Amino acid sequence: MKLIEDKTTFNQKFVVEVLKLTLEQTGKENCQDCGHPLKLIEIDNLKGMKVEKCTNCDMLYFYKRNRLGKWQLQKATTSQIFSKNMFASLIEPADFLGFDTNWSLATCALQLQEVAVTLVAKKKNIILDKPHVEKVLGKKIKDDISFNDRYEAFTKQLKDLFNVDMPILTTHLRKMRMKVLHEGYNPKPEETESIVNFTIGLLQRLKGINETT
Numbered sequence: 001m002k003l004i005e006d007k008t009t010f011n012q013k014f015v016v017e018v019l020k021l022t023l024e025q026t027g028k029e030n031c032q033d034c035g036h037p038l039k040l041i042e043i044d045n046l047k048g049m050k051v052e053k054c055t056n057c058d059m060l061y062f063y064k065r066n067r068l069g070k071w072q073l074q075k076a077t078t079s080q081i082f083s084k085n086m087f088a089s090l091i092e093p094a095d096f097l098g099f100d101t102n103w104s105l106a107t108c109a110l111q112l113q114e115v116a117v118t119l120v121a122k123k124k125n126i127i128l129d130k131p132h133v134e135k136v137l138g139k140k141i142k143d144d145i146s147f148n149d150r151y152e153a154f155t156k157q158l159k160d161l162f163n164v165d166m167p168i169l170t171t172h173l174r175k176m177r178m179k180v181l182h183e184g185y186n187p188k189p190e191e192t193e194s195i196v197n198f199t200i201g202l203l204q205r206l207k208g209i210n211e212t213t
């Protein structure tokens, strides 16, 4: 147990051991990795299974009820591995459409751009509906308003209000959004990389605006 330092006395160690035993008996488990308490995140009484998560680190604990009605630990895994497995099981059946992890990664990044801009705009009272965007950009928009237009209007207003420069949405990135999200294009690894890198830069900038200005 990491909690026990070398300096602690035998008595302290004894108290910790007794406490551990008591907790085990009452069914309240601590993380095997870092010693912090676990929190129930999912329970299915019909199947007799539950999932608990460490309140401190990423570990997930999967339990099954045994014949005596006691919870038995089946496996412990980091939630990152768990998410990776879920991710794979979702994208594998889409293989016949020609999608691989580049597509899911790019889609996730592109969606993140959109919701991040929407949420930060809302917080900063920047209205991005069609009439406002048309006014800010000084042009009429024929069809439905696109993210590209909304982003441009958002960027302009941020510059006016807070003198902040946002990353430029290049023509390449604009086309990629269209192709990946709406036309089912599976991006190449280097295209995915540029989308992800742009998104990371965008999120960092938005985080700064969200927190300070």
Ligand SMILES: [Zn+2]
Pocket (backbone or CB within 6 Å): 031, 032, 033, 034, 035, 036, 054, 055, 056, 057, 058, 059
């Ligand atoms: Zn932990």
